[in-house]
Amino acid sequence: MQGLSCGMSRIVGCRFSVYPMTDNFVDVIKGALEEVDTSKVWSYTDDVSTCIRGRSEHVFDVAKAIFIHAAKTGVHVVFNGTFSIGCPGDSEGDTYMSEDDVRLNEESSQNEQVEAASQFALYPMNNPDYMQVIADQVSEAQEHGTFTKGVHYASRLDGDANDVFKTLEEAFVNASKTDERSHVTMTAAVSANSPSTKDK
Amino acid sequence: MQGLSCGMSRIVGCRFSVYPMTDNFVDVIKGALEEVDTSKVWSYTDDVSTCIRGRSEHVFDVAKAIFIHAAKTGVHVVFNGTFSIGCPGDSEGDTYMSEDDVRLNEESSQNEQVEAASQFALYPMNNPDYMQVIADQVSEAQEHGTFTKGVHYASRLDGDANDVFKTLEEAFVNASKTDERSHVTMTAAVSANSPSTKDK
Numbered sequence: 001m002q003g004l005s006c007g008m009s010r011i012v013g014c015r016f017s018v019y020p021m022t023d024n025f026v027d028v029i030k031g032a033l034e035e036v037d038t039s040k041v042w043s044y045t046d047d048v049s050t051c052i053r054g055r056s057e058h059v060f061d062v063a064k065a066i067f068i069h070a071a072k073t074g075v076h077v078v079f080n081g082t083f084s085i086g087c088p089g090d091s092e093g094d095t096y097m098s099e100d101d102v103r104l105n106e107e108s109s110q111n112e113q114v115e116a117a118s119q120f121a122l123y124p125m126n127n128p129d130y131m132q133v134i135a136d137q138v139s140e141a142q143e144h145g146t147f148t149k150g151v152h153y154a155s156r157l158d159g160d161a162n163d164v165f166k167t168l169e170e171a172f173v174n175a176s177k178t179d180e181r182s183h184v185t186m187t188a189a190v191s192a193n194s195p196s197t198k199d200k
Numbered sequence: 201m202q203g204l205s206c207g208m209s210r211i212v213g214c215r216f217s218v219y220p221m222t223d224n225f226v227d228v229i230k231g232a233l234e235e236v237d238t239s240k241v242w243s244y245t246d247d248v249s250t251c252i253r254g255r256s257e258h259v260f261d262v263a264k265a266i267f268i269h270a271a272k273t274g275v276h277v278v279f280n281g282t283f284s285i286g287c288p289g290d291s292e293g294d295t296y297m298s299e300d301d302v303r304l305n306e307e308s309s310q311n312e313q314v315e316a317a318s319q320f321a322l323y324p325m326n327n328p329d330y331m332q333v334i335a336d337q338v339s340e341a342q343e344h345g346t347f348t349k350g351v352h353y354a355s356r357l358d359g360d361a362n363d364v365f366k367t368l369e370e371a372f373v374n375a376s377k378t379d380e381r382s383h384v385t386m387t388a389a390v391s392a393n394s395p396s397t398k399d400k
Contacts, residue, residue: 015319015353017389019219019278026395044352046399048278048319048391051352078219078248080280082321082387084353088331092352119215119248121282123323123385130326131288152244152251152292153215153284153385185323185353187282187387189217191248195226199246 010176011097013053014063016081018070028077032069037104038062042093049081054096056173057103059083064165065105071114071161071192079190083168085176086125086183109162116161117198119154120168120188122175133178137171144170148200154187158200164190210376211297213253214263216281218270228277232269237304238262242293249281254296256373257303259283264365265305271314271361271392279390283368285376286325286383309362316361317398319354320368320388322375333378337371344370348400354387358400364390 020028041054041062052062060083067079122137124130138155141147146167148156157164168188176184220228241254241262252262260283267279322337324330338355341347346367348356357364368388376384 013352015351017278017280019221019280021219021221021223021225023221023223025221025276046351047394047396048317048356048389048399053352076225078217080217080219080389082353087353117248121385123325125323125325126328126330128326151215151246152213152253153282153287156248185321189248189280194247196247199248 009097010085011053011094012056012059012083012085013051014059014081014083015049015051016063016079017049018066019078019080020070021076028070028073028075031073032066035069035108036062036065040096040099040104042096053093055099055101056169057101058099060165060169061103061105064161065109067190068109068112068114068161071116072112074193076193076195079188081188083172083186083188084184086181088183114161114192116159116164116190116192117194117200118157118164118168118188118190119151120157120171120186121154122171123185124175124178125183125185127178127182133175137175140174141167141171156200158198161190161192209297210285211253211294212256212259212283212285213251214259214281214283215249215251216263216279217249218266219278219280220270221276228270228273228275231273232266235269235308236262236265240296240299240304242296253293255299255301256369257301258299260365260369261303261305264361265309267390268309268312268314268361271316272312274393276393276395279388281388283372283386283388286381288383314361314392316359316364316390316392317394317400318357318364318368318388318390319351320357320371320386321354322371323385324375324378325383325385327378327382333375337375340374341367341371356400358398361390361392
């Protein structure tokens with residue numbers, strides 16, 4: 001993931017939710033949050049979702065860690081969110097851009113082994129070549145070994161959650177580098193411990 | 201919603217999941233599906249999500265009905281999905297475009313009262329005026345009485361689930377009408393029965 005922390009001086013955000021399919025979903029979410037250090041991102045949670053903002057690496061670090069620590073309980077858990085960069089008019093949380101690039105949760109995430117399945121879609125805005133930008137990142141994902149197949153409106157990734165999030169991060173960051181003022185969003189659903197047979 | 205069933209001769213799709221936060225989530229999903237008539241849409245479910253495709257009105261009819269019938273159980277349920285029209289290379293399910301415009305589940309959905317909160321975002325692709333297209337639909341939503349406020353990367357709607365989905369449908373359909381070859385996607389998270397205090 002060389003270079004992923006360089007040249008990304010623009011703030012990245014992610015609006016996401018983590019859905020544990022269990023009666024004690026509140027405990028699973030709170031338990032995961034207690035294990036995640038969110039001090040390098042701006043964060044706000046309401047009754048529908050959580051929004052985190054900051055440097056790209058910390059946004060992905062925190063998103064991945066919350067998912068992994070919720071999923072390691074063994075409960076069927078889904079992370080569903082949209083990453084965004086370059087949204088016109090975007091502000092708030094800008095002070096978090098002065099944090100260094102040391103990921104606070106990478107070690108604890110790497111200590112867990114969670115098998116994940118993801119469907120993601122890139123949306124490069126206001127770009128006539130957007131289909132090519134998407135195709136390039138799908139090709140890139142294929143080289144990671146996590147890409148499984150294309151499905152309607154999305155691409156599928158399977159593998160260890162750390163690898164799946166690494167591919168997601170790379171696809172998003174690379175797509176946003178096509179232009180220093182680009183506006184790119186990426187939706188991602190990442191699922192673990194589903195009782196359904198994997199369709200890969 | 202005058203005109204929503206006219207002039208939309210292009211296939212619409214939605215890739216979504218319904219997340220019931222309960223140990224018996226499988227029963228809640230299966231129970232909801234048994235009450236929904238999906239015969240006017242192409243449908244495929246895998247372990248991560250479900251994709252439905254067909255005429256715009258049937259895609260929204262089915263999406264809304266599955267959410268409402270799952271949420272009426274009283275369990276905390278979230279619908280999270282992406283609607284899409286005009287995706288280049290889109291095919292499969294085209295035969296469903298010859299269905300008439302009678303919504304099969306509207307009556308049973310209207311019989312239920314489910315309070316919902318939604319965050320949605322429109323993504324008009326390859327359109328230099330995309331921010332204006334979004335702003336226009338947010339203004340439109342404000343007139344519906346469902347619009348609550350803008351949040352980072354999304355707009356918030358609150359109200360009866362039928363009204364919330366009506367606003368979502370109108371925003372999506374209107375945004376896609378800017379150009380007969382437009383490619384537009386819309387993400388929507390719709391939540392019911394959350395134990396968290398509504399942030400509206």
